[in-house]
Amino acid sequence: MSRSGRDTDRRVRTARKRSASSTRWLERQLNDPYVKQAKAEGYRSRAAYKLIELDERFGLLKNAHRVVDLGIAPGGWSQVVRKRCPRASIVGIDLLETEAIEGVTILQMDFMDESAPAKLEAALDGPPDLVLSDMAANTVGHKQTDHLRTMGLVEAAAWFAVDTLDKGGAFVAKVLAGGTDAELLTLLKKHFRTVKHAKPPASRKGSSEWYVIAQDFKGRD
Numbered sequence: 292m293s294r295s296g297r298d299t300d301r302r303v304r305t306a307r308k309r310s311a312s313s314t315r316w317l318e319r320q321l322n323d324p325y326v327k328q329a330k331a332e333g334y335r336s337r338a339a340y341k342l343i344e345l346d347e348r349f350g351l352l353k354n355a356h357r358v359v360d361l362g363i364a365p366g367g368w369s370q371v372v373r374k375r376c377p378r379a380s381i382v383g384i385d386l387l388e389t390e391a392i393e394g395v396t397i398l399q400m401d402f403m404d405e406s407a408p409a410k411l412e413a414a415l416d417g418p419p420d421l422v423l424s425d426m427a428a429n430t431v432g433h434k435q436t437d438h439l440r441t442m443g444l445v446e447a448a449a450w451f452a453v454d455t456l457d458k459g460g461a462f463v464a465k466v467l468a469g470g471t472d473a474e475l476l477t478l479l480k481k482h483f484r485t486v487k488h489a490k491p492p493a494s495r496k497g498s499s500e501w502y503v504i505a506q507d508f509k510g511r512d
Contacts, residue, residue, distance in 0.1 A: 325337035325340050325493050328340070329367070333370075334367050334370055334371070335365040335366045335367045335370060335390075336365050336366075336367040337367075337493060338367045338368065338425060338493070339367035339368065339370060339371050340491070340492075340493035341425075341491045341493045341494060341502070342368045342371045342372075342423070342463075343371055343493075344491035344492055344493055345463065345489060345491050345502060345504065346371070346375065348489065348491075349461075349487075349489075349504050349506065351421060351461055351463060351504070351506075352371075352372060352375045352376050352421070354420065355372065355376045355379050355420055355421045356376075356378070356380065356417075356420055357379065357380045357381075357415045357416065357417055357418065357419045357420055357421070357457070358372050358376070358379050358380070358381045358419060358420075358421045358422075358423065359381075359382055359383070359384075359411055359415070359419045359421070359422045359423065359451075359455075360372070360381060360382070360383035360384070360395075360423050360425075361383075361384055361402055361422065361423065361424040361425070361426050361448050361451075362384075362385055362402070362424060362425045362426030362427070362444075363383025363384060363385045363389050363395075363397060364385040364386075364387040364388070364389040365387075365389060365390070366383070366389050366390065366392050366395075366397075368423055368425060369381055369383050369392050369395045370392060372423075373392065373393070373394055373395065377394075380415050380416055381394065381395045381396065382395070382396040382397075382398065382411055382414035382415055383395060383396070383397050383398070384397070384398040384399075384400060384402050384407060384410075384411060385397075385398075385399065385402075386399070386401050387399070396414045398410055398411065398414070402426065402444070402447065402448070402451075403444075403447060408451055408454070408455070411451075411455075412455055417457070418455055418456060418457040418460075419455055419456055419457065419460060420456065420457045420459065420460040420461070421460060421461050421462075421463075422448065422451065422452040422455070422456060422460070422461075422462045422463070423463050423464075424444070424445065424448035424462075424463065424464035424465065425464075425465050426441075426444045426445070426448065426464075426465065427441045427444070427465060427500075428440035428441045428443070428444055438467050441465075441466075441467055442466065442467070442472055442475070445464045445465070445466055445475065445503075446472075446475050448462075448464050449462060449464065449475055449478060449479060449505075450478075452505075452508075453478065453482050453508075453511070454511075456508045457508070458508055458509070458510040459507055459508060460508040461483075461504070461505060461506040461507070461508065462479070462483070462503075462504075462505040462506075462508070463502055463503070463504050464502065464503050465500050465501075465502055466488070466500070466501050466502065466503050467499050467500060467501070468499035468501065476503075479503065479505045482505075482508060482509055482511075483505035483506060483507055483508055483509065484506065484507035484509060485504075485505070485506045485507055486503065486504070486505045486506075487503070487504050488501050488502065488503055488504070489501065489502050489504060490502070
């Protein structure tokens with residue numbers, strides 16, 4: 292608040308070609324402390340702080356040597372991994388073009404392509420010990436459809452983790468409000484010793500996103 296008691300948050304005038312929702316989004320970006328901090332610290336997105344906060348709570352990067360970043364664009368999560376684990380081998384994948392990150396192998400392709408898992412594995416010097424997924428399907432405006440599409444990606448990411456992780460490894464994925472579907476939760480509990488849900492402080496309060504954190508992979512039968 293200013294000395295006069297008026298709110299000092301930056302406000303954006305609605306331009307003729309900008310919708311009211313776009314204006315609200317821009318105002319939120321301009322006034323978001325995480326956005327400002329990301330710019331100051333050289334991270335490509337505020338999402339970097341979601342991983343930082345999850346790591347501080349769950350110790351995800353403590354012994355990370357080989358990391359897969361699913362849905363890497365724009366690269367904030369891999370930047371965090373590089374900073375906290377400078378010797379780790381990192382490979383990321385995304386449909387969107389992602390600006391190069393030193394020490395990170397980036398594949399521009401669809402993770403759902405049947406050749407993607409093999410290419411991700413080939414880019415590492417061994418089985419991953421951490422699989423990260425911040426993937427979300429493009430929304431179509433129908434809540435149930437959007438939920439199913441995103442959870443389909445989460446399920447594919449979970450199976451990739453189960454098929455490739457080194458024993459003792461971890462899997463982290465963005466899910467939507469309501470948490471992980473029962474069938475997927477059963478899969479994770481079968482293969483990991485601990486499975487929890489968390490909403491890091493950097494996730495906006497109005498956002499429906501949560502994260503599932505599965506740790507201590509038991510290994511494959």
